[in-house]
Amino acid sequence: MAKKSDIVFVREKDAPLLAPPLLESGAFGWFRQNILSTMNDFSSVGGAVRSLIMAAATLFIFYYSVNILWALIDFTLIEAVWSNPQGLKRELCTTALAGGVQHDGWHGACWPLIFAKIKFLTYGAYPFEELWRVNLAGVILIAGLVALMFERMPYRIHIGLFMLVIYPFLAFALLYGLGDWAGLPFVYTYDWGGILVTLVVALTGIVVSLPLGIALALGRQSKMPVIRGFCTIFIEFWRGIPLITVLFMASVALPLFLPKGVNIDNLLRALIGVTLFASAYMAEVIRGGLQAIDKGQYEAGTALGLNYWKNMRLIILPQALTYVIPGIVNTFIGLFKDTTLVAIIGLFDLLGAAQAAVNDASWSTPVQAITLYIYVALFYFICCLIMSRYSMRLERKLAKTND
Amino acid sequence: MVRKTKKTPQKTMKVSDELLISMHNVSKWFGSFQALREINLNVYKGERIIICGPSGSGKSTLIRCLNALEHHQAGEIKVLGNVLDNNIRHVETIRRDVGMVFQDFNLFPHLSILENCILAPIWVKKMPRAEAVDLAMSLLERVKIPEQASKFPGQISGGQKQRVAIARALCMNPQVMLFDEPTASLDPEMVSEVLDAMVELAESGMTMICVTHEMGFARKVANRVIFMDEKGQIVEQNEPNAFFDNPKSERTRQFLSKVLTH
Numbered sequence: 001m002a003k004k005s006d007i008v009f010v011r012e013k014d015a016p017l018l019a020p021p022l023l024e025s026g027a028f029g030w031f032r033q034n035i036l037s038t039m040n041d042f043s044s045v046g047g048a049v050r051s052l053i054m055a056a057a058t059l060f061i062f063y064y065s066v067n068i069l070w071a072l073i074d075f076t077l078i079e080a081v082w083s084n085p086q087g088l089k090r091e092l093c094t095t096a097l098a099g100g101v102q103h104d105g106w107h108g109a110c111w112p113l114i115f116a117k118i119k120f121l122t123y124g125a126y127p128f129e130e131l132w133r134v135n136l137a138g139v140i141l142i143a144g145l146v147a148l149m150f151e152r153m154p155y156r157i158h159i160g161l162f163m164l165v166i167y168p169f170l171a172f173a174l175l176y177g178l179g180d181w182a183g184l185p186f187v188y189t190y191d192w193g194g195i196l197v198t199l200v201v202a203l204t205g206i207v208v209s210l211p212l213g214i215a216l217a218l219g220r221q222s223k224m225p226v227i228r229g230f231c232t233i234f235i236e237f238w239r240g241i242p243l244i245t246v247l248f249m250a251s252v253a254l255p256l257f258l259p260k261g262v263n264i265d266n267l268l269r270a271l272i273g274v275t276l277f278a279s280a281y282m283a284e285v286i287r288g289g290l291q292a293i294d295k296g297q298y299e300a301g302t303a304l305g306l307n308y309w310k311n312m313r314l315i316i317l318p319q320a321l322t323y324v325i326p327g328i329v330n331t332f333i334g335l336f337k338d339t340t341l342v343a344i345i346g347l348f349d350l351l352g353a354a355q356a357a358v359n360d361a362s363w364s365t366p367v368q369a370i371t372l373y374i375y376v377a378l379f380y381f382i383c384c385l386i387m388s389r390y391s392m393r394l395e396r397k398l399a400k401t402n403d
Numbered sequence: 404m405v406r407k408t409k410k411t412p413q414k415t416m417k418v419s420d421e422l423l424i425s426m427h428n429v430s431k432w433f434g435s436f437q438a439l440r441e442i443n444l445n446v447y448k449g450e451r452i453i454i455c456g457p458s459g460s461g462k463s464t465l466i467r468c469l470n471a472l473e474h475h476q477a478g479e480i481k482v483l484g485n486v487l488d489n490n491i492r493h494v495e496t497i498r499r500d501v502g503m504v505f506q507d508f509n510l511f512p513h514l515s516i517l518e519n520c521i522l523a524p525i526w527v528k529k530m531p532r533a534e535a536v537d538l539a540m541s542l543l544e545r546v547k548i549p550e551q552a553s554k555f556p557g558q559i560s561g562g563q564k565q566r567v568a569i570a571r572a573l574c575m576n577p578q579v580m581l582f583d584e585p586t587a588s589l590d591p592e593m594v595s596e597v598l599d600a601m602v603e604l605a606e607s608g609m610t611m612i613c614v615t616h617e618m619g620f621a622r623k624v625a626n627r628v629i630f631m632d633e634k635g636q637i638v639e640q641n642e643p644n645a646f647f648d649n650p651k652s653e654r655t656r657q658f659l660s661k662v663l664t665h
């Protein structure tokens with residue numbers, strides 16, 4: 001039988017309020033808690049084996065990380081050639097044995113090659129005296145994007161509208177030209193290249209695929225069978241074929257269907273292909289967000305008298321898009337890197353331009369290709385990193401306002 | 404449960420002659436399942452009607468038909484002089500003037516409390532923002548939570564959320580308010596703050612149709628109680644004291660004995 005004191009209890013004094021247990025601080029404390037704690041259990045055979053495996057794995061990973069990092073630093077920074085006072089080409093980055101100026105066994109990046117090719121890698125064959133137009137478009141773009149990142153920017157909405165509505169036309173006028181009468185002679189797209197083409201394809205794809213993706217996602221949920229069917233088929237079609245096929249079709253097959261004499265610009269074809277392809281993916285990402293929204297949200301809006309479009313714009317989409325920011329940015333990043341595929345239909349995007357530079361015999365050295373590819377990789381990596389960091393910031397900000 | 408108020412709302416069967424809502428032989432099916440069977444109901448201006456009944460009896464379906472969140476398939480519904488049909492214009496005019504409060508609040512989580520309230524006045528009624536803010540603040544004051552205006556729905560309690568939902572509906576200055584089990588998702592200690600707001604609303608003369616099992620509240624404010632059974636039909640309809648003290652149908656008696664014993 002239970003004692004009376006086990007059944008009846010009346011608290012007379014509050015239970016003590018205790019400080020949290022002390023955590024070890026400092027580098028050694030961190031090391032003990034995060035590294036050693038997984039490998040100091042020798043109380044049983046299983047524990048000992050686990051500890052030893054953990055210790056071995058930790059050492060192994062540490063050793064190879066340091067090794068690889070060191071090799072990269074050594075190649076790109078320490079051994080690398082930075083200056084080229086005599087204006088050499090091939091000889092600059094070859095060893096004495098092979099007729100160059102470097103000591104035997106030298107192996108490092110050849111940065112002067114990038115400096116020599118930088119114009120080609122950035123603009124392609126865009127005429128030199130017109131480069132200011134590309135630069136101006138680029139400066140406006142960067143200024144606009146940076147301005148939009150600051151929340152407290154005055155006239156932020158106006159800047160946003162300018163960038164979305166006016167800037168595309170402005171950029172087109174600057175890059176493609178309006179004709180001699182305007183002082184902006186045409187520069188045809190077969191002269192465009194390098195980062196210019198990469199950014200034109202990627203930014204058009206990003207800016208157009210988001211609204212198109214939203215429209216397709218809404219259409220796929222529509223109650224009207226014709227619209228729903230069309231959107232479903234559209235999405236499944238573009239998702240079902242590889243981008244490389246889309247681009248080949250656009251450049252090889254499309255002209256067969258066009259009347260003779262009608263010629264669509266190669267870059268424009270790639271733009272359309274890449275954009276529609278990305279829209280299909282975007283639509284599915286956004287549809288995922290729409291499905292996560294409780295039906296009650298739509299009903300509450302409806303009951304307040306909002307029509308379908310206002311309901312979508314003010315209530316459903318703001319929430320759905322917030323949920324899927326990681327997916328949206330993921331699609332953007334994928335699209336950004338996929339633009340390299342336009343190289344196969346003869347457009348000289350950054351990778352295509354780098355490829356051309358790799359084949360330049362006057363710079364032919366063992367480190368020629370790797371130097372160029374490191375530069376290309378660095379460019380893509382930084383752009384994608386910016387997108388991913390920005391999306392994380394955006395998520396944190398929206399999470400803060402939401403609950 | 405309900406706070407004692409000095410003035411008890413008038414409890415005559417009919418408050419005025421102005422017919423706001425009429426349902427005539429309304430039926431509604433979900434697939435082959437009939438959720439509503441030939442519902443006939445007239446609601447006059449200023450009336451406070453309580454609908455109760457077992458789960459699945461079609462109470463929600465009935466009041467959701469009144470602002471066309473569900474579409475009835477037979478019979479005729481007339482709300483504020485407009486026939487509810489497939490004409491989206493009619494439906495939208497009706498929705499502006501019929502407020503609704505849901506069991507799960509359905510506040511917009513991405514908007515602050517104030518923005519929740521001013522959204523519809525601004526976008527549906529085209530009210531200037533400053534005016535909408537004044538209106539919203541006065542209504543938040545009426546439901547006693549003006550100090551929460553700048554918070555987000557995720558930061559307030561269930562009782563507060565439901566009072567915001569009431570204020571949000573009132574911001575459209577509706578002629579009729581529909582409540583679908585407004586206290587059913589609340590922790591017990593928060594029920595009374597919401598019921599207080601509803602009693603106050605009833606005292607102000609608002610026409611209300613309320614699905615609820617809060618029988619104390621029903622006795623206090625209703626001038627008619629309607630009981631529906633599992634078949635989706637109205638079984639009994641009476642003035643509250645008579646309904647609770649002297650139910651006519653066996654089915655009602657059974658139901659009340661379950662609801663009232665604990």
Ligand SMILES: Nc1ncnc2c1ncn2[C@@H]1O[C@H](COP(=O)(O)OP(=O)(O)OP(=O)(O)O)[C@@H](O)[C@H]1O
Pocket residue numbers: 433438456457458459460461462463464465
């Ligand atoms: N969208 C729907 N599709 C199919 N059946 C439905 C749907 N909505 C409701 N029903 C059915 O219609 C009947 C009435 O539902 P309703 O939600 O109106 O009941 P209720 O009286 O409000 O019940 P509760 O007290 O549980 O809220 C139920 O049997 C339910 O299963």
Ligand SMILES: [Mg+2]
Pocket residue numbers: 462463464583584
């Ligand atoms: Mg219900």
